[in-house]
Amino acid sequence: MSNTAHHDEMPILDLDLSNTKPFEASRFLDSPETIAAFLAEAMKANDAQVLMHAMGEVAKARGVNQFAQDAGVNRESLYKTLKGGDKTRFATVQKLMLALGVELTVRPLDKHLA
Structure with missing residues (x-):
């Protein structure tokens, strides 16, 4: 008999997530390198809303007023x-990026993505 379980045989967990909080990336954005990596990942989504949300998280981390x-x-x-x-x-995004101490860069896409 095999010890490997098939997905059909695996139990479904009934988890109560009502007391959980959403993940706040701002708590972990504590260095320019981390901020740059976080924004670079957001840029990969090719979605302006995702980028603006990521910048909002960075703003919280840095302090919105600052x-x-x-x-x-x-x-x-x-x-x-x-x-x-x-x-x-775009000029506004560029201004915000500069205020964060990061820059937008251009590089060729991987061949399998083009």
Whole structure:
């Protein structure tokens, strides 16, 4: 008899997740390298909303007031920008990236992705 279980035979766990909290990446974004890696992963989604959400997490990690000041915008404007997604101008994204101390770079796609 084999000790390997088939997926049909595996029990379904009935987990109560009502008391769990959503993962907050901002708690772990504690260095420029980590921030850069986090934003690079968000960029891979090719979705402006994902990038803006990631920038929001970085803003929380850095302190929203400080981030807004570094970017040269007021706090309310920063919040609107981070909620903007597809409507956010490239110049604004670039300004926010520079305020975070990171830059957008270009590299060729892997051949199997092109």
